[in-house]
Amino acid sequence: MAEQQVLPFKAYEAEGPRKNWRACLSCKLLLTVDQYARIGCPNCPHLHLDEEDEELIFKATTPSWTGILSHFQRGGWLKRATHIPETSVFGCYAINVAGPTKGFGNPSATANGRAGGSQHRGHAASYDEEDRLQLNADEDLLGGDLEGFVVGDDVED
Numbered sequence: 001m002a003e004q005q006v007l008p009f010k011a012y013e014a015e016g017p018r019k020n021w022r023a024c025l026s027c028k029l030l031l032t033v034d035q036y037a038r039i040g041c042p043n044c045p046h047l048h049l050d051e052e053d054e055e056l057i058f059k060a061t062t063p064s065w066t067g068i069l070s071h072f073q074r075g076g077w078l079k080r081a082t083h084i085p086e087t088s089v090f091g092c093y094a095i096n097v098a099g100p101t102k103g104f105g106n107p108s109a110t111a112n113g114r115a116g117g118s119q120h121r122g123h124a125a126s127y128d129e130e131d132r133l134q135l136n137a138d139e140d141l142l143g144g145d146l147e148g149f150v151v152g153d154d155v156e157d
Contacts, residue, residue: 011072012042012091022061023094028084030068030092033057042089067095 014021014030021030027043036057040050047060069082072090079086084093 012089014092022063023065023097024061025099027088028094028097030094036061062097062099064098065094069093069095
C-alpha cells in the first residue's frame with residue numbers, strides 16, 4: 001500500500017472579536033482591517049489591499065455580513081451552493097454580505113453608475129434590488145440545511 005502524503009495548508013483566520021471582522025466584497029473572506037492591510041485578500045490580489053491604504057480596504061470590504069461558513073476542505077456541496085470557488089483559500093467566509101458584490105474591483109463593472117460600487121461612509125454599504133434578490137435566493141437555497149456546517153453567525157461575542 002502506498003504511503004499517503006499529508007500536504008500542509010494555510011488557513012486564514014480572522015483575529016479578535018467578530019464585531020471587528022470585515023467581509024471582502026469580492027470573495028466574502030472574513031478578516032480584520034489590520035489583516036487586510038498586512039496580507040491583503042489572498043483570494044483577490046488584484047484589489048491590492050496589502051498596500052495599507054485603509055480607505056481602499058473600507059471600500060473593498062464590509063462590516064455588514066451574516067453567517068459564517070468554514071472552508072477547510074476541497075469540494076463539497078455547501079461550498080458550491082454558496083458560490084465559493086474551488087480555488088479559494090481555506091478560512092471563514094460570510095454567507096451573505098450587504099454591499100455590491102458583483103464586479104467589485106473590476107473597472108469595467110459598474111454599480112449604481114460608478115465603477116467599484118458604493119463608497120464607505122462609516123455605516124453599512126447600501127445594495128440594490130438585484131443584490132437583495134440574490135441574498136433572498138441564497139437564504140432560500142440554503143434554508144435549514146446548514147445545520148452542522150455553519151460555525152456561527154454575526155452575533156457579537
